[in-house]
Amino acid sequence: MARAHINSVEVRRPDLRRPFPRRFxxxxxxxxVLALTRRAKYLLASLSSGETLLMHLGMSGSFRTxxxxxxxxxxxxxxxxxxxxxxxxxxxxxxxxVFNDPRRFGLMDLVRTQTLDQHPAIKALxxxxxxxxxxxxxxxxxxxxxxxxxxxxxxxxxxxxGLGNIYASEALxxxxxxxxxxxxxxxxxxGAPREAAFRLTAAxxxxxxxxxxxxxxxxxxDAPFLVYDRQNEPCPRRNCVGTIRxxxxxGRSTFYCPVCQR
Numbered sequence: 001m002a003r004a005h006i007n008s009v010e011v012r013r014p015d016l017r018r019p020f021p022r023r024f025x026x027x028x029x030x031x032x033v034l035a036l037t038r039r040a041k042y043l044l045a046s047l048s049s050g051e052t053l054l055m056h057l058g059m060s061g062s063f064r065t066x067x068x069x070x071x072x073x074x075x076x077x078x079x080x081x082x083x084x085x086x087x088x089x090x091x092x093x094x095x096x097x098v099f100n101d102p103r104r105f106g107l108m109d110l111v112r113t114q115t116l117d118q119h120p121a122i123k124a125l126x127x128x129x130x131x132x133x134x135x136x137x138x139x140x141x142x143x144x145x146x147x148x149x150x151x152x153x154x155x156x157x158x159x160x161x162g163l164g165n166i167y168a169s170e171a172l173x174x175x176x177x178x179x180x181x182x183x184x185x186x187x188x189x190x191g192a193p194r195e196a197a198f199r200l201t202a203a204x205x206x207x208x209x210x211x212x213x214x215x216x217x218x219x220x221x222d223a224p225f226l227v228y229d230r231q232n233e234p235c236p237r238r239n240c241v242g243t244i245r246x247x248x249x250x251g252r253s254t255f256y257c258p259v260c261q262r
Contacts, residue, residue: 005092012086012193018060018108027051028089029111040125040161043117052120053114058105066158068096125161129204134160139186140193146183150200151249153183160204165252166228167207173227173237174203178261179247179254227255235260 009025021027032048045053068090081088087099087108099106111119126142142159143150153159154168163171174181177196181224186197214223226236227244235242235257242259 002038003033005030007090007092009090010088011087016101016104017056018063020108021110024108026109028053038162039122040128040157041164042121046113047252050113051110054107054109054111054116054117055099056107056121058101058103058107060103061099061101061106064098064100065095068094086240124158126157126159127161129160129163129208134201135222136193139195139201141187141191143183143197144187144191148183149180149249150177150183150186151179151254154204155250155252159183163204163208165254166225167204167211169228170226171200171203171207173225173256173261174207175199176261178258179249179256181262190230227257229253230255 004029007030009028011020011025027049028047031051034046034048037044037046041056043055043057045055047053067254081087081098082100084100084102084128085098086101086104089097089099091097099108109121111118116122127138139160143153146153148156150172151168154163154171155165169179175196177200186194188194224230230244231246232245235244237260240257240260242257244255245258247254247256
């Protein structure tokens with residue numbers, strides 16, 4: 001999609017999580033996609049018009065690409081539209097990019113690129129977990145005085161951007177910290193990082209870097225997680241005699257070892 005032109009856009013319903021922006025299809029038509037990036041869980045397409053297409057998949061959204069419709073017929077190998085195909089981008093490459101979202105919790109917005117950092121969805125986001133800005137000190141400052149659990153704090157996009165439920169559980173295990181432990185315990189009264197904050201930031205980076213490496217290596221792509229979805233299995237930590245347990249926090253499953261995580 002990057003560096004291609006958007007020939008036309010089909011919008012097949014008036015809204016997703018919220019209504020599409022005014023003149024959405026017209027503002028996209030003819031624009032060149034300069035770059036595709038992301039911020040936290042938002043996908044960002046920078047356009048030659050000086051606007052950025054901001055997208056979020058919600059809980060069930062996905063994109064797929066396929067050969068475009070030609071001469072009124074589906075090109076060979078193309079996929080028939082489902083009733084949940086809500087937006088179709090017809091690209092200059094001869095491909096189309098289809099956004100499918102059965103539950104319609106996704107969203108799309110058009111924002112002036114120069115003011116993107118002030119958009120409500122972006123403005124309050126915390127640092128990216130693999131960025132130099134995400135340090136033990138930054139994590140401690142964000143968690144200072146928080147009475148929520150560590151797991152809840154890690155899923156708060158204002159604390160750290162884009163960390164999901166699975167990798168929060170994995171990182172807490174690597175750091176040896178209980179998911180229900182209070183987030184405020186990462187910081188001193190003055191907001192300085194305690195030793196646990198250093199362990200947790202290092203664990204988050206380690207887990208995410210390992211996950212990225214796995215996705216790049218087909219042989220290890222389906223390797224099991226350390227604790228996630230491994231309820232009642234032995235803890236994988238060396239010399240630990242614990243058994244992985246599951247509990248629900250904020251409506252999400254958390255997996256942890258009650259012996260080596262404290």
